[in-house]
Amino acid sequence: MKLLSIPGLAALATLAALLAGTAVTAAKADQLADIKARGKLICGTLGTAEPFSFQHPQTRQIVGYDVDICQKVADSLGVTLELKPIAVEARIPELTQGRVDILAANLGYTPERAQQIDFSYSYFVSQQKLMVTKESGITTLDKLAGKKVTALKGSSSEQGVRRLIPTAETVTFQDTSSAYLALVQDKVDAFCASELILVKLRQQSQAKTPMVVIEKSLFVEPWGLGLRRGETAFKDHVNGVLTKLASSGEIDTVFSKWLGAGTAFDIKRDFPIEEIKG
Amino acid sequence: MGYVFDLRGVLSGQYLDWFVIGVATTLALTCVAWCLAMAMGIILTLIRMIPLPPLGWFVALYVEYHRNVPLLVQILIWYFGVPSLLPRPARQWINAHHGEFLLAAIALGLASAAYIAEDIRSGIRSIPKAQYEAARSIGFGYLGAMGYVVLPQAMRIAIPPLINQTLLLFKNTSLAMAIGVGELTYRTREVESYTFKTFEAFAVATVIYLLISFGIMALGSYSDRRLKLETR
Structure with a gap:
C-alpha cells in the first residue's frame, strides 16, 4: 500500500496555500465606510442566551438585549441590521475572519481576547x-x-x-x-x-x-461589543452610540425591558457604560 | 493586516502539554475501544453461526441498530442515558472514575463491533464450508472447528476491511469531545479558544491525525503482507 503519492502531496500543499490566501484577503480598509456603502450591519449574536439573544417563541425572530444594542448601532449608521447566529467558541474567529462586523454575544472581556479584538465600552456587567x-x-x-x-x-x-x-x-x-x-x-x-x-x-x-x-x-466580568482590531473610526462611532444611550437614559429602557422588573430576572442596572480597563 | 501563520504560539508551554495529553487520550481511547470492538465482533460472529433463529435475529438487530443510529447519538445515550438506569453506587463509581472515558470507549467499541462482525462474517463466508465439515468429521466440536480451522483463515482474509474499521474507529474518537473526553479534538479547541490561533491549532491536529492514520495503515499493510493466505 502506497501511503502518499506526489499528486496527493501537491494537492495538500495547494489546499494549505488556498487557506492561507483566504485568511489574508480578510483584511479590510475602512470598516465604517464599508458598512455604510453596503447599507447593512452584520451583527454576530448567540441566539440561544435568554434574555440577551434568543428566539422569540411567537415571532421566531432573534430578540433580546444584545440584539437591541446592535439595532441602536445600525440605526445610528442609517443601515439595516442583519443578525448572524454564531456558536460561543466561534465568536472571535467569525469576527477576525470578517464574516461579521460586530459581536453582541455575551462577550466578556479577557486580556487574551483583547489581544485578538477590540472591545467597545462595557454595555453589561x-x-x-x-x-x-x-x-x-x-x-x-x-x-x-x-x-x-x-x-x-x-x-x-x-x-x-x-x-x-x-x-x-x-x-x-x-x-x-x-x-x-x-x-x-x-x-x-x-x-x-x-x-x-x-x-x-x-x-x-x-x-x-x-x-x-x-x-x-x-x-x-464586563461585556463589550466585539470589534475588529484597528478599526478606529468604527470603534469611536460605536462608543459614541453607547455613551449617548447612557446619557439619554435610553439604556435603562432597553435594560429594564429584558432584565428589569416584570421579567424573570428582576434586576437593576448598577454598572456604568465606560471603557473596559484590563 | 495580513494573516501570520505562526505555529510557535500553539506549540509551546501549556498548549504543547494539552496537545500531548490529547494525543495520549485519543490513543488510549482508540486502544480500549478497539479491544472491546474486536472481542465483541468475534463473539457476535460466533453467536450468529449457531443455527438457532432467535440468536441470529438478535445479532441482526444489534448490527442494524449500531449501523443506522448516528454514532454521536449513541455516545450521548451511553453518557447521559445509560448511567441513569444503574443503581446509585454504580453511578457514583462511574462518575468518580472518568466515566466519560469509559462510556465513550463502550459506545465506540460496541458500534465498531457491529461493522467488525460483518467483516469477519464475510471472511468466514469465503472459507469453503467443506473445511468446517471436514473439521467436524474428524472430531472437532463447534468451537474447535471454528477456533482452529475457520476463524484463523477468516480473520486473515478480513484484515484489509478490519484495518479500515480501525482507521474509522480512530477518527471517530473525536466525537467523544461532545461528552467532555479530553481527546485531541477537544484539546485542540481548547488551545484554539485560548490562543485564537484557529488555523494553526487545527493544522497541528490535522497533521497529528494524518500521521497516526498513516501509522495504522502502515501497520495494517505490514500485517496483511505477513499473514496473507497463500492462494493456490
Whole structure:
C-alpha cells in the first residue's frame, strides 16, 4: 500500500496555500465606510442566551438585549441590521475572519481576547457564579478545590475557573443543556456561568433536583461589543452610540425591558457604560 | 493586516502539554475501544453461526441498530442515558472514575463491533464450508472447528476491511469531545479558544491525525503482507 503519492502531496500543499490566501484577503480598509456603502450591519449574536439573544417563541425572530444594542448601532449608521447566529467558541474567529462586523454575544472581556479584538465600552456587567446541587452540601467556593467544574466550551467562565480554582478539573460542553445535565447527573460537581443563566436553570430544576447558586461571585466580568482590531473610526462611532444611550437614559429602557422588573430576572442596572480597563 | 501563520504560539508551554495529553487520550481511547470492538465482533460472529433463529435475529438487530443510529447519538445515550438506569453506587463509581472515558470507549467499541462482525462474517463466508465439515468429521466440536480451522483463515482474509474499521474507529474518537473526553479534538479547541490561533491549532491536529492514520495503515499493510493466505 502506497501511503502518499506526489499528486496527493501537491494537492495538500495547494489546499494549505488556498487557506492561507483566504485568511489574508480578510483584511479590510475602512470598516465604517464599508458598512455604510453596503447599507447593512452584520451583527454576530448567540441566539440561544435568554434574555440577551434568543428566539422569540411567537415571532421566531432573534430578540433580546444584545440584539437591541446592535439595532441602536445600525440605526445610528442609517443601515439595516442583519443578525448572524454564531456558536460561543466561534465568536472571535467569525469576527477576525470578517464574516461579521460586530459581536453582541455575551462577550466578556479577557486580556487574551483583547489581544485578538477590540472591545467597545462595557454595555453589561455579568457576575460569574457557580451552581451546585443542594445535595452536595457545597456552600463556598473554596470547597470546590480538586472538584470537577463544568462550563461552556470556549467561554470566559471556563478560563475563569482555570485561573481562579486551579486545582479543579474543567469539563466543557457545547451547550448549556449538556452542562446542566452533567451537573444533575453528578458527573460534575459545579457549573460555572453567568448568574442570569444559573438563576433561570435553578428555577426550572427546583422541583426535581434542587440547586444552589453559591452567593459569592467567582469573578465579575464586563461585556463589550466585539470589534475588529484597528478599526478606529468604527470603534469611536460605536462608543459614541453607547455613551449617548447612557446619557439619554435610553439604556435603562432597553435594560429594564429584558432584565428589569416584570421579567424573570428582576434586576437593576448598577454598572456604568465606560471603557473596559484590563 | 495580513494573516501570520505562526505555529510557535500553539506549540509551546501549556498548549504543547494539552496537545500531548490529547494525543495520549485519543490513543488510549482508540486502544480500549478497539479491544472491546474486536472481542465483541468475534463473539457476535460466533453467536450468529449457531443455527438457532432467535440468536441470529438478535445479532441482526444489534448490527442494524449500531449501523443506522448516528454514532454521536449513541455516545450521548451511553453518557447521559445509560448511567441513569444503574443503581446509585454504580453511578457514583462511574462518575468518580472518568466515566466519560469509559462510556465513550463502550459506545465506540460496541458500534465498531457491529461493522467488525460483518467483516469477519464475510471472511468466514469465503472459507469453503467443506473445511468446517471436514473439521467436524474428524472430531472437532463447534468451537474447535471454528477456533482452529475457520476463524484463523477468516480473520486473515478480513484484515484489509478490519484495518479500515480501525482507521474509522480512530477518527471517530473525536466525537467523544461532545461528552467532555479530553481527546485531541477537544484539546485542540481548547488551545484554539485560548490562543485564537484557529488555523494553526487545527493544522497541528490535522497533521497529528494524518500521521497516526498513516501509522495504522502502515501497520495494517505490514500485517496483511505477513499473514496473507497463500492462494493456490
